Each structure stands twice: as structure tokens, then as C-alpha cells.
Amino acid sequence: MLEAAIANMKPFGRVAVCGVISEYTNSKKAVPNMVDLVYKRINVQGFLAGDFLDVFPNFVSKVSQYLHSGEIEPLEDISVGVENIPSAFIGLFKGDNIGKKIVKFAE
Known part of the structure; x- marks a missing residue:
């Protein structure tokens, strides 16, 4: 999936990476096409949920409203x-x- 996503991205695209649990025990690791990353100048940024604990209360408030109104569905x-x-x-x-x-x- 990662390879297909990178291949179809526009120049200067951005990828946020979080939740790689399937990689923990997989002997064949997901590796993007490095040529595409360079030529398309794609930015790949990893993050952890804990990086955003300061905005978590606001997130819960907003998402709760969206779930109750049906604007988003889980x-x-x-x-x-x-x-x-x-x-x-x-x-x-x-x-x-x-x-x-x-x-x-x-x-």
C-alpha cells in the first residue's frame, strides 16, 4: 500500500505515519520507492499519539460532536x-x- 501511495503522490506531497503495528513481526518491511521520494520531494513524518496530548481534550470535544451529529462515522x-x-x-x-x-x- 505504501509503495502504491508514494507512486501516485504529487510533488511536495506529505505523508503522516503512525500505527505500524503490522510491521512489528513482519519479516518483509514496507519500504517506499526512494527515487519517488527524492524526485517528488515527498515529506514523510512519523508521529506518536502522545505528541498531541496537549490538544487531546479539544479533539475529544470536537469529535464527539461530529459523531453525535453524524458528520463522521467510525x-x-x-x-x-x-x-x-x-x-x-x-x-x-x-x-x-x-x-x-x-x-x-x-x-
Whole structure:
């Protein structure tokens, strides 16, 4: 995905990178095409959620409003049943989920 994204970016594009849990145990690491990064002058910036704790209260307030009004909808990947906890957890490291991974214990 990273290679395809970089290949389709415009010059001077920016990429924010956070949440690389699928890379922790993957022997084949995601590597962008370095020629594209240089020739297109693309900026790749990593960040941690903790870098923005100072704006977190404002974020929660705004996003709560957007969720309640329906302006944004959460993207959730839901597995049902306590027996699915191990496969859901392993799937996080493999990049199997899309959005927030949730294991629902009961209906």
C-alpha cells in the first residue's frame, strides 16, 4: 500500500505515519520507492499519539460532536465472541483489520 501511495503522490506531497503495528513481526518491511521520494520531494513524518496530548481534550470535544451529529462515522472491524479474542489480536499484527478492531463479547 505504501509503495502504491508514494507512486501516485504529487510533488511536495506529505505523508503522516503512525500505527505500524503490522510491521512489528513482519519479516518483509514496507519500504517506499526512494527515487519517488527524492524526485517528488515527498515529506514523510512519523508521529506518536502522545505528541498531541496537549490538544487531546479539544479533539475529544470536537469529535464527539461530529459523531453525535453524524458528520463522521467510525470505521470499526467487529468480531463477536470471547473465543475470537486471540485471532483478533493476531490479526492486528498482520494488518487484517480496517478501522478500530473491536471484540464484542455478547449482543
